[in-house]
Amino acid sequence: MAYQSFSDVISFDTTYCTNKYSMPFAPFIVKDPPQSQCKGKRKPQRLKPPAEKNARSHELAQIVKKKAITSELAKRRRRKRLQSTSEHSIRVTKLVATEAENWERKKREMI
Known part of the structure; x- marks a missing residue:
């Protein structure tokens, strides 16, 4: 009945998971009709964007080039x-x- 009235569900269950100290953990799960998401403090895996990868490789190439020039001058x-x-x-x-x-x-x- 509540779901039909509000169309969103919020679940709060502290017995769902416990950490290594056996303390309650409360994940907040928001149920939207099109998708299910877990809202909380999770560290996402950070994937470097291609531009950042290219910048780093370009930077390394510049360093190598500079060292080659320096050694040639020496x-x-x-x-x-x-x-x-x-x-x-x-x-x-x-x-x-x-x-x-x-x-x-x-x-x-x-x-």
């Missing part, structure tokens, strides 16, 4: 440093050789 710097070091050592060797020749020449002139 390689170039290292090569340049090695090249300049070897050029410097060649210059120093030539300078030492010419200084040694000059010293030998002065030594011969003194004798």
Whole structure:
């Protein structure tokens, strides 16, 4: 009779479920004619929307790209440093050789 008058049913039953501490649990079940729903504090499983997934993968791609560029720049710097070091050592060797020749020449002139 009540259902025919109001067309919605609210059920309140604390003996339906109990938690691990054996305390009463009161689910609120709302019965609508087209569908049945359970209203309460449930944590829904959160599915990431495709846009969020794409944003995260794009962000990861940017990080990987940045690291690749950074490592390539580091390689170039290292090569340049090695090249300049070897050029410097060649210059120093030539300078030492010419200084040694000059010293030998002065030594011969003194004798």
